Amino acid sequence: MTSSTPTSPTTPTSRGGGFGESALTTPVSPITNTPLKQFHSYPYTNPPIHILQTVTIWLPRPLEDSDPNSTKWLIYLHGGAWRDPECSSKQFIPTVNYLDQLSDPATMSAIAGFASINYRLSPYPPPAAHPSDPSDPYRNVQHPTHLNDVCVALAYLSARFRIEDYGWVGIGHSAGATLWTQLLSDVDVGTVPRPSAAVRGSLSGLVLLAGIYDLPLFLELHRAPLVDAKTQRIYEQIVTGAFGEDPVGWAVASPANARYVGEEWPALGLVVLARSKGDQLVEEEQDAEIEAVLRQQGWVGEGEEDGGRGRRRKLWVRQLEGGHDEVWQSNKGQIAGLVQEVFSRLGFLQAPLIKME
Numbered sequence: 001m002t003s004s005t006p007t008s009p010t011t012p013t014s015r016g017g018g019f020g021e022s023a024l025t026t027p028v029s030p031i032t033n034t035p036l037k038q039f040h041s042y043p044y045t046n047p048p049i050h051i052l053q054t055v056t057i058w059l060p061r062p063l064e065d066s067d068p069n070s071t072k073w074l075i076y077l078h079g080g081a082w083r084d085p086e087c088s089s090k091q092f093i094p095t096v097n098y099l100d101q102l103s104d105p106a107t108m109s110a111i112a113g114f115a116s117i118n119y120r121l122s123p124y125p126p127p128a129a130h131p132s133d134p135s136d137p138y139r140n141v142q143h144p145t146h147l148n149d150v151c152v153a154l155a156y157l158s159a160r161f162r163i164e165d166y167g168w169v170g171i172g173h174s175a176g177a178t179l180w181t182q183l184l185s186d187v188d189v190g191t192v193p194r195p196s197a198a199v200r201g202s203l204s205g206l207v208l209l210a211g212i213y214d215l216p217l218f219l220e221l222h223r224a225p226l227v228d229a230k231t232q233r234i235y236e237q238i239v240t241g242a243f244g245e246d247p248v249g250w251a252v253a254s255p256a257n258a259r260y261v262g263e264e265w266p267a268l269g270l271v272v273l274a275r276s277k278g279d280q281l282v283e284e285e286q287d288a289e290i291e292a293v294l295r296q297q298g299w300v301g302e303g304e305e306d307g308g309r310g311r312r313r314k315l316w317v318r319q320l321e322g323g324h325d326e327v328w329q330s331n332k333g334q335i336a337g338l339v340q341e342v343f344s345r346l347g348f349l350q351a352p353l354i355k356m357e
């Protein structure tokens with residue numbers, strides 16, 4: 001297989017989602033008056049302290065006009081190799097806008113709200129466009145602190161928006177897909193409680209984009225002579241920065257080595273694994289591994305029998321187009337299309353309303 005060089009940390013990126021216009025500086029208005037294209041970031045810690053511990057919310061309509069029986073929440077976890085401050089909750093904006101403006105309106109009618117979670121990051125040493133200050137406690141954390149923040153954010157979404165009354169679908173890109181699969185499994189989440197039974201029981205679908213599921217394999221595929229020494233060093237920094245120096249820790253934190261207790265997420269009926277052949281940063285072996293692991297643990301592929309076990313856990317594989325970070329950009333509405341497909345499969349789309357002239 002061939003591997004190519006990841007985004008050079010020295011290259012400033014023109015991607016959206018940077019810290020330039022801080023989400024926290026956006027004035028917070030009463031949630032029920034939030035127009036869709038405006039987003040509002042809410043601190044999920046008490047006391048509210050830092051932008052990296054916020055969740056960004058978009059509402060298609062005042063929340064009280066969304067019927068919990070017929071609308072769902074979509075909850076996004078961004079990537080960025082656990083360290084890149086240019087990658088944030090704003091990665092979800094292209095998908096939100098696509099669903100708002102270009103998708104079949106039936107999908108938007110079935111969405112109560114979009115939430116995109118920021119979490120504390122791991123060290124990003126220089127040279128980098130935005131290196132972390134070694135004394136910044138928000139940009140020098142390690143696993144399981146990222147997961148710890150995701151758990152706190154989900155508890156906040158439950159307390160403030162009652163996501164469990166609506167039901168929800170999770171979406172994650174790259175390290176964000178790693179975080180969702182870790183959360184679903186028995187990987188350590190730190191000192192905070194795991195999501196409540198109500199929150200776990202209301203997750204019905206998961207869309208995993210370009211995820212990293214086996215950290216030792218991630219390093220193996222980016223070691224000389226497969227890649228040049230500089231690229232090898234970047235991948236080593238990513239993994240040691242986020243998971244420490246001990247290789248045992250890398251294996252223990254890897255979703256591919258974990259157990260998935262379906263009963264703990266009883267409504268989860270569909271997991272979608274999606275990646276692009278044009279992904280230059282994360283290899284297809286990652287998806288192949290997690291697919292095999294989920295199959296061993298009870299998920300069944302599309303169009304396959306479930307062996308009479310009566311399980312409802314389906315595993316879909318989908319192809320995307322573009323480079324690693326292009327898949328979440330509006331790129332032909334790929335992610336919006338997946339959301340629509342998942343909503344349709346899960347029975348969330350209602351017959352379109354007939355307009356009265």
Ligand SMILES: N[C@@H](CC(=O)c1ccccc1NC=O)C(=O)O
Nearest residue numbers: 006007079080081084174175281
């Ligand atoms: N932009 C990131 C690179 C990055 O996101 C990445 C690089 C290689 C493999 C996976 C990556 N992202 C996963 O979340 C950085 O500058 O570190």
